Each structure stands twice: as C-alpha cells, then as structure tokens.
Amino acid sequence: RKEVEQDPGPFNVPEGATVAFNCTYSNSASQSFFWYRQDCRKEPKLLMSVYSSGNEDGRFTAQLNRASQYISLLIRDSKLSDSATYLCVVKSNSGYALNFGKGTSLLVTP
C-alpha cells in the first residue's frame, strides 16, 4: 500500500466553485501533515500545515482525521490562480523524510 494516496484528478471547476481534495496515509505513527502546491513546471511550495483541530487560511481549510487516517483540503471561491497540483505530505515523528502523495491536479476555468 502506498504511504500517501491521493486522487490524481484532474478536477475541473469553474471560478467561484468550492472544491475538496482528500488524501489517505498508511502509517498510523505519522505525526505531521501538510499540503504543498506545485505549479506547472515549478517547484513545490508549502501551502499550509494541517493541525488536529483543523485550520483555515483565507479560502483554504485543512482537516485531519487521525482515526480514519485521512487529510482534506477545501478551497472556497476558487480563483484561476488556484490552478495547480496539490500535494499531500505526511511526516513521521522520526527521521527527516516527508512522504509526498502523487498530487491532485486542479484546473479552475473562467
């Protein structure tokens, strides 16, 4: 089983729509969770961390469900500039490795 699994999409949504991505992870000892964003032909960049109680950053809301071992990202009022690949990232409490999912591709259309 892959360590971090995501639906690759693509998700095609109109501007202003709300879209949600889910991600599951296999290692129950995982301690830290993140969403990264990667634009086409660019490097990944941290979008936001995911906290146990859920957290929000503007139009973006991240949730963690430890019992079911999944993480979600909700984007409200989608903008054209949100078009990118969203990478789910999980870290265990030991070592340096961040385990990346393959990413979910989002295309926001006018």
Place this chain on the structure above:
Amino acid sequence: ETGVTQTPRHLVMGMTNKKSLKCEQHLGHNAMYWYKQSAKKPLELMFVYSLEERVENNSVPSRFSPECPNSSHLFLHLHTLQPEDSALYLCASSQSGINTGELFFGEGSRLTVL
C-alpha cells in the same frame, strides 16, 4: 527569487557520461535534500544531509553519489546512468530540529539520459 538555486536547469547526458548537479541554498538552513520527481510518481526522497552529515539514504543506486562540502552546498554526482533515471531532480533545504515540515525547493534540474 528562490533561496535555493540549482544548476544546471537542464541536462542531457549519455549513459557513459559523468556529470554533476549543483545546489546552493542562501537561507542559512542546516539540512539539505535531494528528491527525484518522475512523471506519474510521487516525489522520492534520495538523500538527506544534516549539518553536512548524511542522515538518510533511501536505497538509491550507487550511480548517484551525493556530496555535501558545507551546509550551503549540495552536489549529486551522476555516472553510468540509465534512461529510467531521466527525471526532475529537486534540491531542498530546511532548518533541522524545527518540525515545521517546510522544505524550500529549488527549481530543479531536468535530466534526460539517452
């Protein structure tokens, strides 16, 4: 402008060539990483250096040889590569000891092996 710079940005090499990828970080971080990104696959961690000491080596073939001469520079030496090694090689840095999970990536070196 990124705080992590990689050169060259593009590299084409034959299977018998020897080349090196270079990474430099200007962020004062003390951990540096090499990741491989292939189409349709997740980022794969190759090597991690913390305080210039290799701390992780993820079963990478010996045809990839990392070198970290100081905390700001990281190299990936390549020799007798295979066509399946063609990929985007991403360097990243972070401040070890801080569990923010934030890696700062360079723009990558796109490698094609003929």
